[in-house]
Amino acid sequence: MNKDSNVFTFGFAIAMVVVVGTVLAVAAMGLKDRQKANVQQEKMKNILSTIGAMKADGDRSKAKGLFDKHVVEQKVFNAEGEIMEDAPEAFKIDVRKEYKSLPQSKRHYPLYVCEKDGETYYVIPMVGTGLWGPIWGYIALEGDMETIYGTSFDHKGETPGLGAEISQSSFQxxxxxxxxxxxxxxFVSVGVLKSGAEGNKHAVDGITGGTITSKGVDEMIDRTIGTYVPYFKTKKA
Known part of the structure; x- marks a missing residue:
């Protein structure tokens, strides 16, 4: 075979594409379970970080054991704040996917009831829209179902030093x-203000230069927590 011919060159290129493609496909399939486990562990860690059971930079391999220890109950609500008895398990619900593909009235709203050091906490997952893409997070309420104990926020593509600051402890x-x-x-939620939140029990300061992302966090919190208010008021009555 003439290795200098066009036929050989094209044939070799096609063979390499097939081989490399096959190797990548096999590797992707082999790593799929590991990737899924990593995503689940990261989700557990974020939930646990809001109640102080794990640090944000903690070893996520420990998340499963701590999650099973501290999360004592999982509930799922509809858009009216009613418990859905026939809903999927709360942890299996992808709130980011539902936010993107379903109208608000069709989404599921998970709630994680946690216990740590004899105290009860209610962790709410949420998702919204920042300047450049989705933002998401978790908020833990204390046993009184109105005082925020901890938060965890993250984003996909907000600007470093600006909107991306929602993932920093200084904001959270x-x-x-x-x-x-x-x-x-x-219910008045917790607003994210441009300035002047000091001394306000229902507001925090937004991010300088990250106005749109701050507004996105504000809207996300108000809309999401508002869904659970009927349940909280029933429990508090």
Whole structure:
């Protein structure tokens, strides 16, 4: 065979594409279970970080054992705040996927009831829209179902130093101790303000230069927690 011919060159190229493609496909299939496990562990770690059971930079391989220890109950609500008895397991619900593909009335709303050091916490997953793409996170409420104990926020493509700051502790720690109901028992959420949140029990300061992302977090919190309010009020009654 003439190795300098066009036929050989094209044939060799096609053979290499087939071989490399096959190797990549086999590798992807082999890693699929590991990748799925990593995603699940990361999700567990984020939930646990809101109640202080894991650090944000903790070893996620320990997440499963801690998750089973601290998450004592999982519930799923519909858009009206009613418990869905026939819903999928809360942990299996992909809130980011549902946010993207389903209208609000058709989405599932998971709730994780956690216990740590004798205290009960309610962890709410949420998803919204930032400047450049989706944002998401978790908020843990204390046993009174109105005081924020901890948060965990992340993003897909927000600008470093600006909107991406939602994933930093300096932003997230502002929420600790804030309350979602006013003195009259009305749901007011926790607003993300451009400035002037100091001393306000229902607001935190937004990110300088990250106005749209801050507004996205504000909307995400208000819309999502609002869904659970009927249940919280029933439990508090």
């Amino acid at each position: 720690e502002q929420f600790e101790g804030k309350t979602i109901f006013n003195q009259e028992g009305k």
